[in-house]
Amino acid sequence: MNYGEIKKTDIANGAGVRVSLFVSGCRHRCENCFNEATWDFGYGRPFTEETEKELMEALSKPFIRGLTLIGGEPFEAENQRELVKLCRRVRERFKNKDIWCYSGFTFEEITGNSRARCEVTDELLGLIDVLVDGRFVESLKDISLKFRGSSNQRIIDLRRTLDSGETVLWNGQ
Numbered sequence: 001m002n003y004g005e006i007k008k009t010d011i012a013n014g015a016g017v018r019v020s021l022f023v024s025g026c027r028h029r030c031e032n033c034f035n036e037a038t039w040d041f042g043y044g045r046p047f048t049e050e051t052e053k054e055l056m057e058a059l060s061k062p063f064i065r066g067l068t069l070i071g072g073e074p075f076e077a078e079n080q081r082e083l084v085k086l087c088r089r090v091r092e093r094f095k096n097k098d099i100w101c102y103s104g105f106t107f108e109e110i111t112g113n114s115r116a117r118c119e120v121t122d123e124l125l126g127l128i129d130v131l132v133d134g135r136f137v138e139s140l141k142d143i144s145l146k147f148r149g150s151s152n153q154r155i156i157d158l159r160r161t162l163d164s165g166e167t168v169l170w171n172g173q
């Protein structure tokens, strides 16, 4: 897996101050995508053991609330297979931090019948606390929205959603 950037004090992509990992590779091709360069799975640099050490170090700071996975598309199968390993280790090491993930797939696509489905999808979903779902839609763009670009996107409390079987939106806490 390649990544374009790690932001170590990000306040735009999830609650609190976060470490955000921008993975490479996306096949959605949204009109007016904010960063077309990230469509290429070879964009940026390989995510190595050294990169993971750097990310863990950034996450360990007490003022960091959690990790955000963003892209590109974290739920392209190639990326899921690497991110599930990373999320397992983040969960093990940082019990009091949360994990947010941005995906151009909807929750229904990820859990239903789409190219997002692979052998680790359910495990990865179980490791994520909050999913911001859906493609960026230019005609629904709204700069007043917090943590999302267009009004079709939802901020889903994945823990409560998976527990209850009903889609529960994040309550802003």
Ligand code: SF4
Residues within 6 Å of the ligand: 026, 027, 028, 029, 030, 032, 033, 034, 035, 036, 038, 039, 071, 072, 073, 103, 104, 135, 136
């Ligand atoms: S899902 Fe995100 S990265 Fe992919 S094309 Fe759409 S806006 Fe761009």
